[in-house]
Amino acid sequence: MRAAEQATGASEWELMQRAGRGCAEWVWRIAAGRAVTVLCGPGNNGGDGYVIAEVLRARGLDVAVVAPQPPASTSAQRAAGCYRGPVQKALGKRHAAVLVDALFGFGLSRAVAGVFAKLLEEAIVTNSYIIAIDVPSGVESDTGAWLGTPFDSDLTLALGAWKRAQWLMPASAAMGEKRLVDIGVRAAVESDRVAPRPRLSVPTRDSHKYRRGLLAIVAGAMPGAPLLAAQAALRAGAGYVKLLSAHPHPDAPAELVIDRDPLEGELADARIGAALIGPGLGRDDNSRERLSAVLDTSKPVVLDADALHLLDWDALEGVAPHRLLLTPHEGELAALCQAFGVTAESKLERVVGLRDATGANVLAKGPDTLLAPAGGGLMFFPAASSWLSAAGTGDVLAGIAASRLAHHGDPAKSAVEAVWLHREAARIAGPAFTGGELAHAVGPALAAFL
Secondary structure, three states, rough: OHHHHHOOOHHHHHHHHHHHHHHHHHHHHHHOOOEEEEEEEOOHHHHHHHHHHHHHHHHHOEEEEEOOOOOOOOOHHHHOOOOOOOOOOOOOOOOOOOEEOOOOOOOOOOOOOOOHHHHHHHHOOOEEEEEEEEEOOEEEEOOOOOOOOOOOOEEEEEOOOHHHHHHHHOOHHOOOOOEEEOOOOOOOOOOOOEEOOOOOOOOOOOOOHHHEEEEEOOOOOOHHHHHHHHHHHHHOOOEEEEOOOOOOOOOOOOOOEEEEOOHHHOOOOOEEHHHEOOOOOOOOOHHHHHHHHOOOOOOOOEOHHHOOOOOOOHHHHHOOHHHHEEEHHHHHHHHHHHHOOOOOOOOHHHHHHHHHHHHEEEOOHHHHHHHHOOOEEEEEEOOOOOHHOOHHHHHHHHHHHHHHHHOOOHHHHHHHHHHHHHHHHHHHHHHOOOHHHHHHHHHHHOOOOO
C-alpha cells in the first residue's frame, strides 16, 4: 500500500486530503445533521480524522475531536492545524450519534494499550454509529487478527485499496458494511484481489450436452453426499452429469445417469470434461484406489471431503497439479497441511503454503473463503449467508465447481464461479435451508449471472 501511494506521485499531504474528504462525504450523509465525534490517533490515520472533522465542521455539524496524544507525523500535524473545532483528550460525557474511529489504520503491529485502549473501551459502550477509517483500530491489516479489544463497527471505509483484513476472519465479521474510498491509488501488481462477480453465458445455438460438458462424479461408500453434489451440478451449467458408483441409488433423480460399470473403463471416456471425487467417498483402501484412478486420468478434477484426507505425495506422483481444484474446509485444510508439510499458522498462510507445495488450485471455504490459484496470487470473496453453516452445503459447492469445470476446464475460474453461485443460491434459499434445498436453488441463482 505504501508503494502504491508513492507511485501516484502525489504528496502525503495530498493523499491525506483525498482520503479525509472522501470519508467525510460518507460521514456527512450518515450523520444527517447529527453530532459527530472523531477519535484521532497520533499518526496519519489520525490526520485523516482531522481532515474529516474540519470538512464536517465547515458544513455546520456539531463536531469534536478526541485525541489522547498530539499528532506526531508532519502531515497529521498540518491537518490538526487546519482543524478549527474543539479538541479534547478524553471522551468524557460526549455521546455523539456518530463516532469516527481514526485512531490507527493499516500497518499496526503492536497491541493497542494505555489511553487508546481505554478510549476504545469507552467508545464501544456509547451506542453511537461507528465508522472505522481504513480498518478498525486494533486490527492487523494483513492477517485480520485483533491486536486490541475486538469491537463492531457499523461501516468501514477502506482507503485507496482493500486490505486483507477486510476479507479475513475474525476482523472481517466486525467491520459492518464495507466501502472503498478512491484516493487515486492503483496497485502496480494485483497479486491480491477481490474475486470479481462472474458473467456467465447461455449455451450457443449449436450446443449439445457434451459441448456443454460431461461431468463424472465418482461415488464411494456413502450415497447421500455424491447425490447432493450431483443435484447441484445438474443445475450449474454442465450438459450431462453421470454418477459413477458401485451401488444402486434408487432415490436418484431421473435425469442423473447412474453407471455401475468398472471405474477405469468409465473414466476412459474421452467425452468427460471433468471429474469430482470426495463427497461420500470413504477413506478405506478401496476409496484410495478410486482416487488413484481419477488422478491417473488427464482430466481436470475437483477434490473434496474424503478425497482431501487421502491426498498425499504418493497420490500426486506423476499428476499435473495445475488441473486440480482442492476445496477444503478448516479441518480438511489442517489435514492437507499435515500431509504436505505446511506449518504456517494463519489460514491465509496455510492456503498459500499448500498451493505452493502441491501446485494445485486451493479454494479454502468457510466464513472467509480464499482462493489461491495455481498460477499465483490470492482471491478474496464477499461474505455469504451464515446459514451456509449446515451439513451438505460443502457438497453443493463441490458440485457447482465441478459442473463449471466440466463446462470450460479452468479450475480457478470454476472456483470463482462456484463461490458466487453458492452465495446467490443461499440468498434465494432463505433462512434455515437444507443441503437439498440449497442445491435446488442453484438453477435460479445461475439466472442472476447470465
